[in-house]
Amino acid sequence: MTDTRIPEDRGQLKRRTVLAAGGAAVTAVGVGGAFAAGASAQEETAANACYTLTSELVEGPYYIDADKIRQDVTEDQEGIPLTLALTVIDAETCRPLRDAAVDIWHCNALGVYSGYESNGSGGGGGGPAPTDAPSGTPTGTPTGEPPSGPPGGVGGHQEPTDDERYLRGTWRTDRHGRVTFRTVFPGWYQGRCVHIHVKVHVDGEWTDAGYEGGHTCHTGQLFFDEASVLLTAEEEPYSTNAAARTTLDEDTIYPGNGHEGGLLYLRYDRRHIARGVHARLTLGVEPDATHDGQDSPPQPTASASTSASAS
Structure with a gap:
């Protein structure tokens, strides 16, 4: 399996100076090149994840x-099968963080969210799936999430319209703060780039019924680089999604700050992406x-890189 991450500055070391909890300055050094295919989440955590907060973004x-x-x-x-490994x-x-929820x-490959199927692709109104394939050049104008649909706005919650719950789930972090989900690579809808929503809840209680109480300490979104999205667009059922697609750089929610903003590390075979993708992030x-993600999203800045190695 080939690691597809492209170095932001090939052959150079990238340095960051950070402030530790005790007030002392610490310099973390990470290699800007691709990691080995077997690189673990633990290595990422130890090397470059302890010194920055992950961006808080709108819930949607x-x-x-x-x-x-x-x-x-x-x-x-x-x-396309997607394994998503997160460390909190x-x-x-x-x-x-152990025992966090x-x-x-x-959305699914055609841009539809379970629980809101009557809204169609991104709130666009349902109907049969499109049959013409998208072009490699996105044409969508970013308008937030979703660009149309029932009242609620970018951050306003809407009540579910049906009982479907596919591509949704909650799981418990282990003693290493890790949690892994099995899902499929998301599709797209007009006005947003390809993304996954995420929340982290702490200080609650795990019971036989699930997770109760506590509070939400993080609401974010996870993003995919353009190279991976273009490859998925050639595979079914993504190739039948004719909705105008917004790139990572065009998106109004992605803050343009690499992994800190939710850009995932990806691993897959570029020749056979349909076999599956492994994604991870701390x-x-x-x-x-x-x-809780109810505030208005920040205005995006220019993205340093749309590759999975941006930091």
Whole structure:
């Protein structure tokens, strides 16, 4: 399996100076080149993840509170298999957060969210799936999430319209702060780049019924580089999604700051992406803070890189 990450500055070391919890300056050095295919989440955490908070972003209108406690959220959805491995740490102490509840949710290959199928692709109104393939050059004008649909706006929550719950789930972090989900590579809809929503809940209680109480300390979104998205667009069922596609740089939600903003590390075979994609990221959060994602999203800045190695 080939690691597809492209160095931001090939052959150079990239340095960051950060402030440790005790007030001392620490310099972290990371290689800008591609990692070995077997690079682990632990290595990422130790090398370059302890010194920054992951960006807080808007929740969006299609969140449904944790009612599916599961790691495999695929159900009957078609698409390229995606393994999503997340590590949650306290950004101040660098310690893993054990027993946190992590939610993920995203649209399917045709841009439809479960629970909101009547809204169609990104709130566009349902109907039969399109049959013409998208071009390699995106034409969508970013308009937020979603560009149309029922009231609620970018951050306003909408009540579900149906009982479907595919591509949604909640799972518990282990003692290393890790959680892994099995899903499919998301599709797209007009006005947004390809993304996955994520929330982290802490200080609650795990019961037989699920996770209760506590508060949301992080609401974010996870993003994919253009190279991977263009490859998926050549595969079914993504090739039947004719919705205008917005690139990572055009997106109004992605803050343009690489992994800190949610850009995933990806690993897949460029010749056979349909076989599956492995994605991973460490989320640096503030356990004592409350970030429910209801505020307006920040204005994006120019992205340093659209590759999976941007930092």
